[in-house]
Amino acid sequence: MTVSPADLLSREQVQLLGQWLGEWDLEEDMSWGVQDIRVLRLGTSRGPVVVKASPTLHHIQREIRAYRQMTEPLGTRSPRLLYGDGRAGLVVSTWLPGRLVEGGPFEYSAEAFRQAGEILALLHRPVQETRSYDPAAAHKIGDFLRRAGHLAPPPHLEAARQLVRAHRPAPRTLYATHGDYQPRNWLEDGGTVAVIDFGRAGYRPWVTDLVRLEHAYFTDHPELRTAFLTAYGRDPAEEPGSWLLDNLLQSLGTIVWAHDVGDAPFEESGREMLARVIERFA
Structure with missing residues (x-):
């Protein structure tokens, strides 16, 4: 069955692509089926390109801002x-x-983790x-706690x-951060690692980009932590x-967001994250 651009993109988006790219063909739909975000590889006279399109504008706007303000130091290690x-x-x-x-x-x-650590240091x-x-994070954690009331063990x-009550707010330095820095957003080509998908990029403390790596990889594979952090x-x-x-923000946020979108396995991973956070910090 042939997929029409009208099935994937709005009329305005199709018109803009025509203005920007001239003639193009859909080579692959790489969308992951979340948040109405389309990720497409298109063939053009200048070679393949990657298109992201969504009615959820903030995701696209963050991606554009990241390319304009954050990714230049990465050179060929990012699009x-x-x-x-x-x-x-x-x-x-670019593709x-x-x-x-x-x-x-x-x-x-x-x-791969050593290279990813080098790339993140550049970003x-x-x-x-x-x-x-800190006050904003604490407020958001409080909101997640209310929304997670029936989704996680009450003791946790x-x-x-x-x-959160015991935490004492302190000044934080904000950095250009990726927002979802983990192997699902890293590419490997001939032994060289690059990073993609800046739809969650923003200005935050640097540790935010290490939370998911800690839970998904470093806990069970300390050699990857050593390679990355070195x-x-x-x-x-240090922070x-x-x-x-x-750690609290991302574990609770995972539980709530995954529940809202009906992703049961991801929701369970959030509960596991929260359990580790409580074990380590409480």
Whole structure:
């Protein structure tokens, strides 16, 4: 069955692609079926490009901002922005060859994690210091705790509340961060690692990009932690207050978000994250 562009994109998005790219063909639909985000590889006269399109504008707008403000230091280790229109929910970037590290032979490779640590060190440039991050994070954690009232063990939720109450806010330096830095967003091509998908990029404390790696990979594979942190050059233990807040924020956020979208396995992984956070910090 032939897929029409009208099945995947709005009329405005199709028109913009025609203006930007001229004639193009759909080579592959790489969408993952979440949040109405389309990820397409298109063939053009200048070679393949990647298109992201969504009516959820903030995801596309973050991606465009990341390419314009954050990714230049990465050079060829990330895509480049070709065209973007935040109001139309459309971004076009260069296509990088390779395959996802997740699910491939390099997923548990210390060399892949070493390179990923080097790349993240390039991305993490300090922007400004703020006193508002901790209060905002604590408020968001409180909201997640209310919404997770029936989704996680009550002792874990109460322990999380106590940790937040005991936390003393401190100034935080904000960095350019990826927002979902893990092997599902790394590509490997001929032994070289690159990073993709900046739809969750933003300005946050640097430790935020290490939380999911800690739970999904470093806990059971300490050699990957060593390879990554040695190349990155810092350890989240240097920022215990920020490390606690973001572990709580991401574990609770995973539970609530996954429940809302009906992703039961991901919801369970959030509960497992929360259990580890309570065990380590409470």
